[in-house]
Amino acid sequence: MGRGTREYGLWSIGIILILIFALVPVLWIVSLSFKTPATIASGDTVWSSFWPDNFTWKNYESLFEGGIDESPFIAPLINSIGIALITTLISIVLASFCAYAIARLQFPGKALILAGALAIAMFPPISTVGPLFDMWRTLGLYDTWPGLIIPYLTFSLPLAIYTLVAFFREIPWDLEQAAQVDGATPFQAFRKVIIPLAAPGVFTAAILVFIFAWNDFLFAISLTSSDASRTVPAALAFFTGESQFTEPTGSIAAAASIVTVPIIIFVLIFQRRIVAGLTAGAVKG
Amino acid sequence: MSGISARLGRDGATERTRSERRLGWMLCAPAVGAMLLVTAYPIGYAVVLSLQDLDLRFPEEGGFAGLDNYQAILTSDLWWTDLFNTVFVMAISVAIELTLGMIIALVMYRAIFGRGVVRTSVLIPYGIVTVVAAFSWQFAFDPEVGWINDLPFIADDKAWFGERFSSFAAVITAEVWKTTPFMALLLLAGLVTIDDGLYEAAKVDGASAWQRFRRITLPLMKPAILVALLFRTLDAFRIFDTIFVMTRGAQDTESVSILGYNQLIGRLNLGLGSAVSVLIFVCVFIIAFLFIRGFGVRMQEGRPGT
Numbered sequence: 230m231g232r233g234t235r236e237y238g239l240w241s242i243g244i245i246l247i248l249i250f251a252l253v254p255v256l257w258i259v260s261l262s263f264k265t266p267a268t269i270a271s272g273d274t275v276w277s278s279f280w281p282d283n284f285t286w287k288n289y290e291s292l293f294e295g296g297i298d299e300s301p302f303i304a305p306l307i308n309s310i311g312i313a314l315i316t317t318l319i320s321i322v323l324a325s326f327c328a329y330a331i332a333r334l335q336f337p338g339k340a341l342i343l344a345g346a347l348a349i350a351m352f353p354p355i356s357t358v359g360p361l362f363d364m365w366r367t368l369g370l371y372d373t374w375p376g377l378i379i380p381y382l383t384f385s386l387p388l389a390i391y392t393l394v395a396f397f398r399e400i401p402w403d404l405e406q407a408a409q410v411d412g413a414t415p416f417q418a419f420r421k422v423i424i425p426l427a428a429p430g431v432f433t434a435a436i437l438v439f440i441f442a443w444n445d446f447l448f449a450i451s452l453t454s455s456d457a458s459r460t461v462p463a464a465l466a467f468f469t470g471e472s473q474f475t476e477p478t479g480s481i482a483a484a485a486s487i488v489t490v491p492i493i494i495f496v497l498i499f500q501r502r503i504v505a506g507l508t509a510g511a512v513k514g
Numbered sequence: 515m516s517g518i519s520a521r522l523g524r525d526g527a528t529e530r531t532r533s534e535r536r537l538g539w540m541l542c543a544p545a546v547g548a549m550l551l552v553t554a555y556p557i558g559y560a561v562v563l564s565l566q567d568l569d570l571r572f573p574e575e576g577g578f579a580g581l582d583n584y585q586a587i588l589t590s591d592l593w594w595t596d597l598f599n600t601v602f603v604m605a606i607s608v609a610i611e612l613t614l615g616m617i618i619a620l621v622m623y624r625a626i627f628g629r630g631v632v633r634t635s636v637l638i639p640y641g642i643v644t645v646v647a648a649f650s651w652q653f654a655f656d657p658e659v660g661w662i663n664d665l666p667f668i669a670d671d672k673a674w675f676g677e678r679f680s681s682f683a684a685v686i687t688a689e690v691w692k693t694t695p696f697m698a699l700l701l702l703a704g705l706v707t708i709d710d711g712l713y714e715a716a717k718v719d720g721a722s723a724w725q726r727f728r729r730i731t732l733p734l735m736k737p738a739i740l741v742a743l744l745f746r747t748l749d750a751f752r753i754f755d756t757i758f759v760m761t762r763g764a765q766d767t768e769s770v771s772i773l774g775y776n777q778l779i780g781r782l783n784l785g786l787g788s789a790v791s792v793l794i795f796v797c798v799f800i801i802a803f804l805f806i807r808g809f810g811v812r813m814q815e816g817r818p819g820t
Contacts, residue, residue, distance in 0.1 A: 237626065240621070240625055240626055240628070244621065247632050248631070248632070254691060258646065258650040270659050274664055326541040330539075331542070334537060334538040342542055346549065351745070351748045352553055354752065356774075358774070358779070359788045360555075380552045383551060384552075444643050451778070462644075462645040462755075466758065482653070485646040493638055496638055496640075500630075503641075508703035
């Protein structure tokens with residue numbers, strides 16, 4: 230009995246510590262985003278640092294002031310969403326073809342493709358920045374959406390392929406034939422049997438690729454120069470205060486909160502799938 | 515096998531296997547092409563650029579420079595300082611991540627309750643943009659704005675970013691926070707493959723919790739731990755975002771990736787910058803080689819993550 234309660238207590242402490250570890254930096258940046266410039270430096274205790282005294286929406290309003298032409302945030306936000314979505318879509322289509330072939334077909338070179346994908350996952354992106362910078366300026370891709378989408382595709386494909394192969398290997402493909410024996414056309418069998426079985430894996434891979442593209446900073450600051458294609462992480466690094474005497478802390482915090490909240494909601498809704506995707510069994514080639 | 519097939523090709527393959535091969539290659543070709551497009555070709559091009567004296571600010575000068583760029587880098591203090599910084603931050607953050615990650619994985623695995631809450635909460639750092647995490651910790655360590663100096667046992671006016679190793683402390687904190695969850699998930703995946711019966715048997719034989727961890731968990735998880743370590747080490751070696759946001763390389767805190775960026779994009783010196791890029795590539799190759807040969811990492815167990 231006593232041992233049970235003690236263990237219960239220990240686990241509770243462990244869980245609370247992990248929660249604090251994971252959540253404090255997020256609560257902190259959100260609390261900063263609601264502080265006025267005058268109160269941002271106040272707070273002599275940990276608790277008062279986290280609690281905005283004069284709660285304000287001003288930091289958020291300043292991000293959107295002046296519409297798309299003047300605002301330092303609207304254009305990057307559109308770029309971030311557009312680039313991440315297009316990357317996800319293309320990457321998942323290409324990776325699905327490849328993963329289907331690897332999971333279901335026999336052909337020489339399979340192991341090589343998996344090994345190559347793994348090697349690319351270990352590749353240092355900085356090593357490609359110089360050549361891409363030079364090539365993109367020649368080809369007219371510098372500071373454009375495709376200029377970022379192409380490298381994101383390359384570096385997200387290994388993640389997508391490995392995740393999808395792991396999921397596709399679990400699918401009972403025989404069901405497709407069973408459905409055809411029962412009189413379904415090949416297309417019906419694919420649409421009614423295979424797609425519902427494959428959808429969760431495809432969806433999981435899509436979330437992981439989206440998070441990857443949403444997160445990138447190195448390519449975003451190296452291969453862009455203006456609001457035409459600069460994404461939020463890169464724009465944040467170039468934020469300036471309202472005048473040269475004010476720090477942009479409040480607006481950075483507000484912008485950071487805006488790009489963080491959707492990811493947190495994503496994670497809360499799809500946590501089971503994300504964990505399954507990240508830990509899906511190692512692929513043996 | 516299909517001995518009844520009369521249509522054996524010259525290489526002994528049936529029509530069916532040959533068409534299966536063709537389909538396999540066709541389905542993989544676009545993905546393979548897209549992966550090579552931005553890796554194989556550019557790294558080759560980087561080698562070519564690194565042998566040129568190519569400064570875009572003075573485009574009319576230049577030409578073939580041989581190994582001059584490499585010589586200039588390898589004899590400069592800056593490269594060796596930055597390499598030390600990179601390896602220092604890498605080693606300390608990966609060590610802390612492994613320890614913390616193991617603890618979190620054990621809590622997630624053994625938790626009697628609240629497993630879902632823990633799993634969801636550790637995914638939050640994984641999902642957050644690295645730049646955002648870096649800003650959050652930069653503000654947290656700021657003496658005026660932040661809360662770190664309000665903690666007990668820390669001087670109220672400690673200027674974390676005023677000195678080299680305290681800057682590293684802040685950078686490492688941000689890195690550890692962002693990447694420990696991924697480590698914990700990889701380790702958890704290794705933990706669940708261990709047969710519970712082993713623990714029960716050890717318990718019956720009177721082994722303590724620590725002994726069970728040392729003698730059962732660790733040896734059985736060695737392959738999973740090594741793969742997680744390899745991936746995190748390589749990832750940490752590429753550190754860029756966190757240092758760029760938190761210090762921009764001030765107080766001698768530059769990493770090799772930042773050095774490469776500064777040469778390439780800051781100074782538009784494609785020759786020198788590409789040589790730095792190639793050297794970083796070589797370093798990554800050496801680290802991977804050491805892990806695979808030295809520790810016998812079984813790469814089949816690996817998978818890309820971040």
